[in-house]
Amino acid sequence: MNSLVHRLFWISLVVCGAVSLVWGHEEGEGDLKVTVLAKSSDAWDNQPLPHYPTGQPEITVLKIIIPEGKKTPLHFHSVINAAVLQKGEVDVHMPDGKTKKLKAGDTLIEVVDKAHWGENVGQGDAEFLVFYAGEKGEQITHLLHEGEKPNADTEKADR
Template sequence: MIRFSRYVLFSLGLVIVAGLGIAWAHEDGGPLKVTVLAKSTDAWDGKPLPTYPAGQPEITILRIVIPAGEKTPLHLHTVINAGVLLRGELVVHTENGLSKRLKAGDSLIELVNKPHWGANDGKVDAEIIVFYAGIQGEKVTKKLDDHADSPDP
């Protein structure tokens, strides 16, 4: 016959209650408020995202600040990534003329392996948090040649 101490039974009870509380919190009507910011199989240009590469997954989360009146270098991302603009405004551009305007609170599922840049034509710094789903040891962004000849937004 197995005997449990009061401590073990109390601890087990706490684990069960906590587990039920967590499960309850994620159900509709629970105390947590969950808002889906983005969910898609396509990037912002409407094209399907590529499959995930093989290898050890590595998640990178960056906070990027683009000063007012500045733009990012021409670049491409080698992995699937998505971001949320925390403040300011940002316009992302492709070389073939597509663009998407973001304001604070907007989310973006980024382009993969397609050259693009972001421009902050607002009056305050744009701040974005970007989540990259990459492979350990691989770069998530590749800077391309300067795009001085690219049209300003």
């Protein structure tokens, strides 16, 4: 079986399993409740997400805490990721002025290859649970210096 067919087989198997789980436990059936928190082909800036990488997939799950009154460094992610803000209030900013306001319970489908930072604007720590869908060995977050942009090889202007 060639690599693409092999990969499609496994993706199909996972999708079928997930669909079976959801169909088998719909609202009102048994104790399990399924709620879609986020589902989109676009990032929070309303731009389409990039295609998945072609190498060995690697999923990373991080818990990120931004202390009260603090900001993350200017950075970008080279992989698709989504987050749930479990606690607090955060404003996510892009250098072009776009801002996304989040409160506890909100989800975020993050921008890819675009500079941004998050700022805790609430009281107490802000706590994210973030899921990254990358490629084995690939760096998921790249720090930038003020005014620096993601490199031209990474940023895809035609998305």
